[in-house]
Amino acid sequence: MGKDISELFGQVVEHRRKQRGLSIHQLAREVDLSPSYVLRLEQGERKAPSLKVAFDLAYFLSISLNELKAFVNAKYEEPKQVGLEELLLFKDNVQFCGMSLDSEMRSKTLDLLKLIVTSMNQERMNEYELKEIKESVEDLRSCAKKALKI
Known part of the structure; x- marks a missing residue:
């Protein structure tokens, strides 16, 4: 029987933690999890972590999206309802406005959406949040231009 997602992910987390x-306890504190x-x-x-926990750990430990996707793909089964995160991370044929x-x-689209959703929980955005959203939009725009070779 092959390894499951939690075992594979746990091995990568342990390896990266030790590399750093x-x-x-230090890792747990940095990503707001319990040491246990x-x-x-x-x-x-532990069963496979939620996407939020996986993203937080991957981000902090510099695990690339492709690395994260590689070991999760081994056991990933598409749920009946697909969350936008899963769609953006696990599907290779995603298109928007006719563009692949x-x-x-x-990844940049997901980052921008996270910023927007996070800011929606507040009555008013501060200047830093607005700046982050603008920078994220510019990142996405330059990425799109590069993809379209404009």
Whole structure:
């Protein structure tokens, strides 16, 4: 029987954590998880993490989207309802306005959507949040221009 998602992901997390010289407690504190959760995840005793936890760990440990996708694809089964995160991360044939989105564009689109959704929970955005959204839009725009060779 092959390894499941949690065991594969846990092995990558443990390897990257050790590469950075971090203890389980330090990593847990950085990504706002309990040390026991991180330990169980690394040991494959924890079920596959939520997308938020996986993204937070991947971001902090510099695990690329392609790496994350590679070991998750081994066991990923498409759910009946597909979340936008899953669509942008796990589907290769995503199009928007007639344009195919490569992995970089899908990642930048997801980043922009996260910023927008996060800011929607507030009554008013501060200047820093507006600046982040503008920068994210510019990143996405330049990525689209590069893809279209404009």
